[in-house]
Amino acid sequence: MPYAVLIVEDEAKLAGNIKTYLKRSGYEAETAASAEDGLARLDDFKPDAVLLDLRLPGMDGLTALAKFRAADAKLSIIMVTGHGTVDTAVDAMKAGAYDFLTKPVSLGKLKLLLDKALGDERKEQALSYYQRRDAEYSGLDKLIGESEPMRALRQKLTHVTDAERQLTDADAPAVLITGETGTGKELVARALHFSGPRRAKPFVEINCAAIPAQLLESELFGHERGAFTDARERKLGLVETAEGGTLFLDEIGDMDLTLQSKLLKLLEEKTVRRVGSVREGKVNVRIVAATHRPLESLVQEGKFRSDLYFRLRIVELAVPPLRERGNDILLLARHFLAIHGRRYNKTNLRLSPAVERLVEAHRWPGNVRELRNVIEQAVLLAPADRIDTDQLNLSSVLGSAPGTAPATPETQQEGSRLDRAERELLLKALDTAEWNVTRAAKHLGVSRDTLRYRMEKFQLTPRS
DSSP states (O other): OEEEEEEEEEHHHHHHHHHHHHHHHHHHEEESSSHHHHHHHHHHHSSEEEEEEOOOOOOHHHHOOOOHHHHTTTOOEEEEESSHHHHHHHHHHTTTTTTTEESSSSSSHHHHHHEEEEHHHHHHHHHHHHHHHHHHOGGGGOOOOOHOOOOOOOHHHHHHHHHHHSOOOOOOOOEEEEETTTSSSHHHHHEEEESTTTTTTTTEEETTTOOOOHHHHHHHHOTTTTTSOOOOOOHHHHHHHTTTTTEEEGGGSOHHHHHHHHHHHHHHHEEOBBBOHHHHHEOOEEEEEEEEOHHHHHHHHHHSSSHHHHHHHTTTEOOOOOOGSTTTTHHHHHEEEEEEHTTTOTTTTTHHHHHHHHHHHHOOOOHHHHHHHHHHHHHHHHHHHHHHHGGOOOOOSSSSSSSSSOOOOOGGHHHHHHHHHHHHHHHHHHTTTTHHHHHHHHHHSSSSHHHHHHHHTTTTTOOO
16 A cells, blocks of 8 residues: 655645655655645545645644644654754754755655655554564463463562562563473563563564574674674664563573673673674663573583573573473363464364373473474364374374383373382482482482472472
8 A cells, every 4th residue: 555645835836746756656645735734634635644844824834743743643744944944953853853854855855755754654563563462472371371380480470570560670680491492481581571561672582592603792782883794884782672671592501601701791780882892881671591401510511601690590480391280281282272273274173082191191392382383283184173193293202201102092101100200219319418409409400490390299298
């Protein structure tokens, strides 16, 4: 749909020439000989931009500018005058004009200015749309599950967001999210942002494992023109882009040691220096990091800075693996079935009893991501209104915990043996650590929260 431009100009010949030129350039254009006439045309013509003369019969341009802005704050208004001064231009810009042109008007320059003004408006609308969509599909209510680990996780998130509302923006603590691949760490990070006081600000994410170390620094901190080969212009980094909001660093365990020191400086001093710059700038951004790797082990191996590790884990959120979430597995399977059923226009699909038993027995090493993908494939392959075992493509290699056979309805007893073995392992570690949960978790190579979840799962107490 072409953009519409209203030309408010009392010089009829000039207004006609501009109208003809803009129509040839793909715009819709109409003219008005006075501000009063132009304001009256707003409701029926609904322009995207207004070309407004400063000196008009009756109401002057600056007064009309204020009325146009009051009627539609999103209008791009370009002022035009044959008597331009610096003071006049400043007054127009302060009143909300997008730009200021002097007569004689260059039609080519006018078109470039309109293209830029309306292009900026489109970008702002697109950004607003994506921000609204992110907010709609994020939040605590999107963390589906009624198991004890998920209730505990949501409660902890609520405590964090409630505490943040009592702080100034700059005081927001760093958060470390841990959990196996596919458990939904990004969803937790989004819930933390969109349920907290920073929800109206940007949520910017980057996967530290997906970008080479030599490029990651520039992506995060930006660079100045000429900082390195091919740096032909200044570039803002993601830290500055996330100003006032949240920067989510996924797979932080894969970050280069040299870059870790710069991240530590950012966390401690709230300053950023672009590559090739001699100046530092203050930033207000909250850091949320996530990893599936054991950071404590990486610290002991010298692959991760201990000071950064302790600085990141002011708040640690452990996302439980799917196999520890009990009835949540079937709840999520039905949730994904409904989503993909709508997507592929198969809204009457249901899981057969055999499939439900198979879903509950499977160990899901790929966690929620694996479950979602398996259900999507089953929906695609389902020939009727029911998904049977023929459509459920579970991996024969990854279908169980290491060292066990793939789970099937006939081998559910194997799961109980695994549970007994896990319970005995936990008891042994806790006894060795004299029931000190922190020491036992370190011995097992898991987080403290993960060990507590497993203790609750098996109802372990010192008298067990």
